[in-house]
Amino acid sequence: MRLPKFEYVEPKDLKEASSILSKEVGARILAGGTDLLVNMKHRVETPAVIVNLKKIPELSFIRTENGVVRIGALTSLKKIYNHPYIAEKLPGLASAASSVGSYHHQTMGTIGGNLCQQNRCKYFNQSRWWRSSRELCFKAGGELCHVVKKKSICYSSYCGDIAPALLVMNAKAVLESKEGRREVDLESLFTGDGKRPLSFMRGEILTEIRIPKEAHEGFSMYTKFANRESLDFPIVGASLWASPDRKNIRLAFTAVDRKPLRAKKAEQSLRGGFHEESLEEAVRLVLEEVKPVNTSLYSSSYKREVMGFLVKSMITKVMGR
Amino acid sequence: MKHAVALSVNGDTYDVLISPNETLLDVLREKLGLMGTKKGCDLGACGACTVLVEGEAHLSCLMLAIDAVGREVVTIEGLAQGGELHPLQRAFVEKGALQCGFCTPGMILTAKAALDEEAKPTEASIKKKMAGNLCRCTGYKKIIEAVSSVAALSGKEG
Numbered sequence: 001m002r003l004p005k006f007e008y009v010e011p012k013d014l015k016e017a018s019s020i021l022s023k024e025v026g027a028r029i030l031a032g033g034t035d036l037l038v039n040m041k042h043r044v045e046t047p048a049v050i051v052n053l054k055k056i057p058e059l060s061f062i063r064t065e066n067g068v069v070r071i072g073a074l075t076s077l078k079k080i081y082n083h084p085y086i087a088e089k090l091p092g093l094a095s096a097a098s099s100v101g102s103y104h105h106q107t108m109g110t111i112g113g114n115l116c117q118q119n120r121c122k123y124f125n126q127s128r129w130w131r132s133s134r135e136l137c138f139k140a141g142g143e144l145c146h147v148v149k150k151k152s153i154c155y156s157s158y159c160g161d162i163a164p165a166l167l168v169m170n171a172k173a174v175l176e177s178k179e180g181r182r183e184v185d186l187e188s189l190f191t192g193d194g195k196r197p198l199s200f201m202r203g204e205i206l207t208e209i210r211i212p213k214e215a216h217e218g219f220s221m222y223t224k225f226a227n228r229e230s231l232d233f234p235i236v237g238a239s240l241w242a243s244p245d246r247k248n249i250r251l252a253f254t255a256v257d258r259k260p261l262r263a264k265k266a267e268q269s270l271r272g273g274f275h276e277e278s279l280e281e282a283v284r285l286v287l288e289e290v291k292p293v294n295t296s297l298y299s300s301s302y303k304r305e306v307m308g309f310l311v312k313s314m315i316t317k318v319m320g321r
Numbered sequence: 322m323k324h325a326v327a328l329s330v331n332g333d334t335y336d337v338l339i340s341p342n343e344t345l346l347d348v349l350r351e352k353l354g355l356m357g358t359k360k361g362c363d364l365g366a367c368g369a370c371t372v373l374v375e376g377e378a379h380l381s382c383l384m385l386a387i388d389a390v391g392r393e394v395v396t397i398e399g400l401a402q403g404g405e406l407h408p409l410q411r412a413f414v415e416k417g418a419l420q421c422g423f424c425t426p427g428m429i430l431t432a433k434a435a436l437d438e439e440a441k442p443t444e445a446s447i448k449k450k451m452a453g454n455l456c457r458c459t460g461y462k463k464i465i466e467a468v469s470s471v472a473a474l475s476g477k478e479g
Contacts, residue, residue, distance in 0.1 A: 008341030037383045102453020104380045230452030
């Protein structure tokens, strides 16, 4: 499968990269390439310019400063789960990183690229030939959604494994452009619009992830429910974080909505202490907040069953019951 | 626009004229004539195109050739040294870990990257790392046996 034609640039620093990205509307960032190049082969993404960030030094690092774990956006997923501190203190992140694709994807793929991956849908992630039998959908540049036909938005699902693991830890994202740098809640990066899933301003580049100190003091986990153990996107991915006293629990999901989602009502219901009946209540609230649609081969009702199962098993595990 | 670049593959330097939209896989096979690297799914979902880039397992179908400039690439053709097969290649032959052979170059290079990273892996660790390489002859058992036998050997030496 040939890649479409594009202009290729290797900026030497972030300023140059940002300046190209703000000038060229059709420019896309290349990091690991394991998502972008597949989409380009399918002709669902045809960027005019590819901006390869890998020649910019200082974007791949893991360090701890004043208790905050800082991870450069170009750090490979393999380096993340092989890092002794992350493996020990942030098992949720390590487990999410080691569940992405295959060993090769973990070697090539970066944390920034994984977070910024395209949303997915069974009508979108297909070859041009496959898609040619139907009208183009919103995401591929058309005027309708094949999944939810009456609505005027794209319902493609966010399927990244890393995002929920970071959302439960209240991670921050550092965005840089030639105008400067800003730190935002990672959660605010995701728009919930399937067509434009990320809220970057023109010329902005994700350069770093920061995980607050509080997160390493608690316990975290990520559970991926998928058809295969390798080379697969999650049917449902769920992450949990619990404070050391287990009175504060956070839950997040992937592959069930247009963006990775925190289940905040369920978190509220679990606050302050755990009772037997709170498990059923938490499941009920999760299913009230998170409403998957039929964007993959797995039905929304099946995904809801799986979400309930994952919530129960994760909470039971963390409560030691 | 074509770019005149130098690619370092198996210790040799190749001067080639490439377009940015050519994958490393296509350049290896079509421009350098190194047909050992196989094109399976061409979408990063089978592992047949695995090569080593700076010693790490990469899917050459999802890597731009131009991105490999300045980095050392090793393909299956570069594994045997001085006419001697690499221990992993010998183990695949001895254990009968191949049938049609299409997945073998990718399997061997992934195994090499895995063993270089972890000298004494458990069988579970080998399986996890090899799980991105698909074999449609379903010969997985002997493949894992072959890789494990080399791991045990290097473990003894170490």
